[in-house]
Amino acid sequence: MGLMLNAWSRAVVREEVDWAEVAAGSLLRTAVGHWRDDADEWFAAAYERLPETARVNPLSRDFQWVESWLESIGGEPIDWFCGVGSAWTLPFERGKAEGEVRSLLAALHETGRLTRQEAVSMLPVLALDVQSGQTVLDMCASPGSKTTQIAEHLGDSGVVVANEVVRGRVNMLVSNVQRHRSATVVIVNHDARHLPNVPETGYDRILVDVPCTGTGTTRKNPDVWSRWKPNGGRSMQKLQIDILARAAKIVKPGGRIVYSTCSLDPIENEAVVAAVMAEYPDLRLLPAAGTVPRIKASAGFTDWPILDDDCSILEGAEVRESFAPPNDARIVAQLPNCMRVWNDQSGGGGFFLAILEMAADAAPKSEQNQFETIPEADAPKDNDAAPRPLDEADTATLEAAWGRLPQNLWRRGKKILVSTPEAASIWASERNHKGSRARIPGGRWRPLRVIHLGLETAHLRRGEFERVVGAAADRLAPTIERGVTEISAETLDSLLSGEEPPPHEISPDLAEVRGNHLLLDASDGTAIPVWLGGRTSLMLRAQERTVLAARRGVVIRTKDEEE
Structure with a gap:
């Protein structure tokens, strides 16, 4: 209770602070004066709280209804957003929705139909230009908003390997990917600087959204005004360079890397890009502005001062080479291709991104033909918790329950997952065995530490089929032969409202059926899992029931109303 009161007290104090006054006297305000001649214009747009913004998931079957609802509550499409699906600005501050709007907005987010995300944070994936079927890497993925945006571009074909180094943040990433209901995500747990070279052929696209000082997030995180010092960027730069350099090693020839931060500091931005381009001359900078043509933005810097912690300019021997503007004319000529989005240009947060392309004739990534393959008996094994393809026993179990099976099914513990080829x-x-002249045979993830794969579809219990996961019902119902029954829209609506009729009243075919079952609305394809016993009970999470009821105009009866 004491912890809760302390958190509440901090929140109250935070709301009472005059952030405009704090910002005016901040080191960040002074620093931007070194980076822009018109810093006052930036400052005037850098401290008011952000509006709520959200991205609609086009993989959701009812995404058009979601867009209509957002419009009905005063939402407006973000005009520069040019990806799949849509993005919206809502008519209230972040976290300030009220009443039924607040409840339904939360339910739409929790069921993956939309993702609440800062608008400028959507830019890197637009610049990545992901195509269906590609192999994509998100090197610093948690909490997962950009991973799920990549998944939306992939559709049902391709894979995005989402990496996170901090195990606690891996759990958050898994939760958000499961919420989103995409099948194309593989979640791994590695230090991005040492990410295994798997697959050896490299990645078509790599997103490098690195940890940074967050100086572009003052409208979302006003504490930045009082906490930021110039040494923050200097202390993070080595990590940022190392992560981007690793991406350069594992991207395919002809592949694309997007480097991004929510920082305004050139030490974390152009200086990092310049350092990695100097190390990897096969990289070139593509013009970033053309990828999102409607957003207002500035070109990347070619020159910048290095600031001491009182924001005075450092010169001479005190300046590390990687902090300073580059001297290489090839790199200097390309740095304006980077994109700087300032708060006064976006109407929201500040952001930086650079699009790097590896030359198509760069050296191949793999030496796979030079070494002998380790015998299977001697090869490293995945741990027991790693996902694996269905074996014969699992296949037989699910065929008994469903008849025809969906493709690309896996098992992890008691969970059945669906993924992609x-x-x-x-x-x-x-893949090569690190530190030796040998090859590890396929049929395993090692050395990748895979934490999660694809869409959780069903659960087994003691080796037998137990139930379908509600989030996968719509996807699974059209693909199986058994365990699903078509019903009328009126019947489905009555179940959502709270009725629990005996199974035979829903369909004579269900008179002798017991246990988990799918009911499919033949008119629009909505599928819901139920438990059949003496009565028919919904097996839906509360948020899913809330959304389905709202979309179908159903009033959910409370227990008191039923009595």
Whole structure:
């Protein structure tokens, strides 16, 4: 209770602070004066709280209804957003929705139909230009908003390997990917600087959204005004360079890397890009402005001062080479291709991104033909918790329950997962054994530490089928032969409202059926899992029931109303 009161007290104090006054006397305000001649214009747009913004998931079957609802509450499409789906600005501050709007907005987010995300944070994936079927890497993925945006671009074909180094943040990433209901994600747990070279052929696209000082987030995180010092960027730069350099090593020839931060500091931005371009001359900067043509933005810097912690300019021997503007004319000429989005240009947060392309004729990533493959008996094994393809026993169990099975099914513990052929190709591929002249045979994830794969679809219990996961019901119902019954829209609506009729009243075919079952609205394809016993009970999470009821105009009766 004491912890809760302390948190509440901090929140109250935070709301009572005059952030405009704090910002005016901040080191960040002074620093931007070194980076922009018109810093006052930036400052005037850098401290008011952000509006709520959200991205609609086009993989959701009812995404058009979600867009209509957002419009009905005063939402407006973000005009520069040019990705799949849509993005919206809502008519209230972040976290300030009220009443039924607040409840339904939360339910839409929790069921993956939309993702609440800062608008400028959507830019890197737009710049990445992901195409269906590609193999994509998100190197610093948690909490997962950009991973799920990549998944929306992939659709049902391709794979995005989402990496996070901090195990606690891995759990958050898994939760958000499961919420989103995409099948193309593989979640791994590695230090991005040492990410294994798997698959050896490299990645088509790599997102490098690195940890940073967050100086572009003052409208979301006003504490930045009082906490930021110039040494923050200097202390993070080595990590940022190392992560981007690793991306340069594992991207395919002709592949694309997007480097991004929510920082305004050139030490974390152009200086990092310049340092990695100097190390990897096969990289070139593509013009970033053309990828999102409607957003107002500035070109990347070619020159900048290095600031001491009182924001005075450091010169001479005190300046590390990687902090300073580059001297290489090739790099200097390309740095304006970077994109700087300032708060006064976006009407929201500040952001930086750079699009790097590896030359198509760069050296191949793999030496796979030079070493002998380790015998299977001697090869490293995945741990027991790693996802694996269904074995014969699991296949027989699910065929007994469903008849025809969906493709690309996996098992992890008691969970049945559905993924993509591209994820399976990573699992099946051979790879070099680190530190030796040998090859590890395919049929495993090692050395990748895979935490989660694809869409959780069903659960087993003691080796037998137990139930379908509600989030997968719509996807699964059209693909199976048994365990699903078509019903009328009126019947489904009555179940959502709270009625629990005996199974035979829903359909004579269900008179003798017991246990988990799917009911499919033949008119629009909505599928819901139920438990059949003496009565028919919904097996839906409360948020899913809330959304379905709202979309179908159903009033959910409370227990008191039923009595």
